[in-house]
Amino acid sequence: MVKIERISLYKEGITKFFSPNEARIMQLLWKNKKMTSNGIKKELDDLSLACVAGTLDRLVKSGYANRKIDETKNRVSYIYSPIGSRKTVGEKISEKVLESLVDTFGSSVLDAIGKIKKKG
Amino acid sequence: MEAVECFIDCIVNANLVIPVIILLGIAAICLIFFIIKRRYELLLGAQFIMSIIIIINLLSMNCYMHSWIWIYLGIILTGSIIIVLIKYLIDTYINNKNVGSISYLSDIENEFNVQINVIDSPIIRAFIFLKRIYISMGLIERLEKDEIKAVIAHEVYHLRYSPNKIISSLLALASFSFYRYSDEFSAEKYAANVTSKESLINALKKLDIKDSEKRIKNLSS
Ligand SMILES: [Zn+2]
Numbered sequence: 001m002v003k004i005e006r007i008s009l010y011k012e013g014i015t016k017f018f019s020p021n022e023a024r025i026m027q028l029l030w031k032n033k034k035m036t037s038n039g040i041k042k043e044l045d046d047l048s049l050a051c052v053a054g055t056l057d058r059l060v061k062s063g064y065a066n067r068k069i070d071e072t073k074n075r076v077s078y079i080y081s082p083i084g085s086r087k088t089v090g091e092k093i094s095e096k097v098l099e100s101l102v103d104t105f106g107s108s109v110l111d112a113i114g115k116i117k118k119k120g
Numbered sequence: 121m122e123a124v125e126c127f128i129d130c131i132v133n134a135n136l137v138i139p140v141i142i143l144l145g146i147a148a149i150c151l152i153f154f155i156i157k158r159r160y161e162l163l164l165g166a167q168f169i170m171s172i173i174i175i176i177n178l179l180s181m182n183c184y185m186h187s188w189i190w191i192y193l194g195i196i197l198t199g200s201i202i203i204v205l206i207k208y209l210i211d212t213y214i215n216n217k218n219v220g221s222i223s224y225l226s227d228i229e230n231e232f233n234v235q236i237n238v239i240d241s242p243i244i245r246a247f248i249f250l251k252r253i254y255i256s257m258g259l260i261e262r263l264e265k266d267e268i269k270a271v272i273a274h275e276v277y278h279l280r281y282s283p284n285k286i287i288s289s290l291l292a293l294a295s296f297s298f299y300r301y302s303d304e305f306s307a308e309k310y311a312a313n314v315t316s317k318e319s320l321i322n323a324l325k326k327l328d329i330k331d332s333e334k335r336i337k338n339l340s341s
Contacts, residue, residue: 036261037242037261038261049262050328053242053258053261054242056242057241057242069219069222069238069240069257071222071223071224073224074265075224076222076224076225076257076260076261077257077260077261078242078257078261
């Protein structure tokens with residue numbers, strides 16, 4: 001989960017940085033802001049509730065999601081929300097990756113970014 | 121009479137007076153509790169007395185076997201330290217994750233007259249510790265209220281009627297019986313009686329814990 005050694009550049013979208021299940025859950029959290037594990041399970045029909053709960057627990061422990069206990073009259077459940085938008089998480093990951101690149105290649109990284117900016 | 125004198129001589133000469141008094145004292149306490157309370161854990165007390173009788177036999181047969189009594193005390197002491205240490209570790213773990221009680225559960229608390237504490241974790245657990253019932257968020261999230269009530273009833277049985285786990289482990293250790301007392305089936309029957317069989321079976325099915333099928337079968341028979 002966004003550990004430099006786990007990044008797989010050949011993969012699609014944010015699965016470069018998250019496992020496929022983590023990625024699917026993060027997308028849902030970004031989209032809906034607040035969700036219960038049951039709500040997530042309903043959207044991800046192919047996953048078991050235990051798998052969803054376990055993945056959410058990992059996301060909470062690694063600082064990408066938050067959970068709090070929500071109490072209504074006839075149900076108590078965890079409400080999960082993302083920590084940071086897709087944009088801020090993107091910044092966090094980019095910073096991590098760039099730091100490691102600068103560590104290896106120094107100023108050439110900045111030259112490369114300049115080139116990309118011109119192209120874009 | 122000569123045998124008794126010889127025996128007393130032997131323990132005095134071997135400096136075993138204090139350990140023998142300690143052992144006999146513990147055995148007496150076990151026996152008294154067993155007579156008063158008649159709980160299963162105290163049956164192990166009787167086994168404890170048995171093991172002391174064995175040791176006394178060893179001593180009276182041959183005083184040079186007295187090192188056995190020290191080995192025995194050593195094993196009990198090490199075992200007790202380990203058991204207390206495990207208890208301490210569990211205690212700190214629970215305190216770290218305990219979120220206190222939730223008002224959603226207060227009806228159930230009142231009905232059974234117990235205190236229910238909630239463990240802040242998505243894992244599925246329910247257990248008793250120091251006269252309180254602990255139940256995890258993972259379990260609460262998955263069950264309806266009547267099913268939670270069935271799970272709590274199961275734990276209430278343990279709280280009221282099951283032998284204390286730490287005392288049982290200590291006695292099992294001391295008597296070398298290593299007997300693990302299990303009254304899961306009685307707890308299940310109790311829960312089904314005070315709540316409903318359907319709720320309990322539904323809870324067991326939803327939680328997908330090991331042996332759940334066997335437990336459901338037991339209830340249905
Ligand atoms: Zn039980």
